[in-house]
Structure formats: structure tokens, C-alpha cells
Amino acid sequence: xxxxxxxxxxxxxxxxxxxxTSIFIIFxxxxxxxxxxxxxxxxxxxxxKFFLLGFFFNALFHARLELWSIYDDYFKKRLKKLFQxxxxxxxxxxxxxxxxxxxxxx
Amino acid sequence: xxxxxxxxxxxxxxxxxxxxxxxxxxxxxxxIFFFSSLVFIxxxxxxxxxxxxxxxxxxxxxNSFIAKILILIWIGCVNHFIFNELKHLLWSQVKMMELxxxxxxxxxxxxLNFFLTCLAGVVIF
Numbered sequence: 001x002x003x004x005x006x007x008x009x010x011x012x013x014x015x016x017x018x019x020x021t022s023i024f025i026i027f028x029x030x031x032x033x034x035x036x037x038x039x040x041x042x043x044x045x046x047x048x049k050f051f052l053l054g055f056f057f058n059a060l061f062h063a064r065l066e067l068w069s070i071y072d073d074y075f076k077k078r079l080k081k082l083f084q085x086x087x088x089x090x091x092x093x094x095x096x097x098x099x100x101x102x103x104x105x106x
Numbered sequence: 107x108x109x110x111x112x113x114x115x116x117x118x119x120x121x122x123x124x125x126x127x128x129x130x131x132x133x134x135x136x137x138i139f140f141f142s143s144l145v146f147i148x149x150x151x152x153x154x155x156x157x158x159x160x161x162x163x164x165x166x167x168x169n170s171f172i173a174k175i176l177i178l179i180w181i182g183c184v185n186h187f188i189f190n191e192l193k194h195l196l197w198s199q200v201k202m203m204e205l206x207x208x209x210x211x212x213x214x215x216x217x218l219n220f221f222l223t224c225l226a227g228v229v230i231f
Binding site for chain 2: 028032036043059073090094103
């Protein structure tokens, strides 16, 4: 990825993350003490589901970009590669974990 | 610069701690904390459409006193991360970069974070 593209994507995802994280915190605080059916009812609104998934996938994408710059700054080549591969593995597992919300069984 | 010969960050202990430096370090720490928390967020989202027993276990943990304290700390970290991201967005536009303003923004971030975390605490408890 070209450094300028990476920089632009980082800024864009950062902007989206500011907005979506605020929405997620409000949603989470309003819902984490409710039962499963009540939360599912709140998520029956497609916009709520869109924002929840938007937050989650944007956070994963931003994590990928941000962690790479941290690895660049603090780790040498071999260790950096190890962290990058582990991060990719975790990101894939997390994506699979949230699939049920889309009606896809993992 | 070639990534192989790129110098790593210097040892932090040789520098006198400054507010701007502390914000930079804590921004990175809060970023790592925020991204690690995505594992638990994924588990919570996953439990919403999984078997009830799985959801109830997650819910039981989330509603314990210790988990509520951790959620509050998490909100404090996320606020810190988000406000600093906003500051970096302004810096990317070469705005508010004078040292005096940078210090003012840092204090505003601290105040807003404290206020919003307390507000979240009222909602949680």
C-alpha cells in the first residue's frame, strides 16, 4: 500500500471511528443490562445494526492501520512479522465471531 | 526510508516527561487497549444471536461489579483515544499546532474525558 493511500485511509477511518464509537458507547450503555430478546428488538432497526457493524468493522480496519505503525516504531523485522501475522489471525477470528448478527452461522 | 534500516523509537526514560509526550504515549497505550477490547465486543455481539445460555453467561459477567468498573475504565481509555484522534485530525490539517494551544487542548481533553467518564459511571451504576 502506498504511504499516501495509507495516510488518507487512516485519517478517513479515524474520522468515521470518532462518530461510530460515540454511537456504540451510547448503544452499549443502554443495552448491556437488558436481556437477549430486548437487545434483539433494539437491533431489529436496520440502522442500529448498520451502525453496530459499521463501528466494529471500522474499528478492525483502524486497528490494522494503527497497529502496523506501532509495530514499525517499536519492533525489528522478525518480531514485527510475527505480530503482523498474529494480528491478521485475530482480526479474521473476530470477523467470524460477529457473523451471526448478519444471519450467517459461523 | 528502507524499513530494514528504519530507527526504532528512542528510550523514553532519557526524556523529561512533558504533557505532550505523556499524551502521545497514553494515546498509543489506549489504542492498544481499545483494539484488545474488540475481542470482548465481538464476543458480546456474537452472544446476541447465539444460544441463550451463552448470552446469559456473558451478561452475568458484564453485570458483575468488577466488570462494571472495567467498563468504566474502558470508556475512559476510549474517550482518551477518540479525543486524541480528533486532535491528530486537526493537526493533519495544520491547525492548532502552537504549543500554547496544544497544552490548552490537552487540558480540555482531560476535563472532557473526566466529565464523560463520570457521566457513564452514573449510567452504569
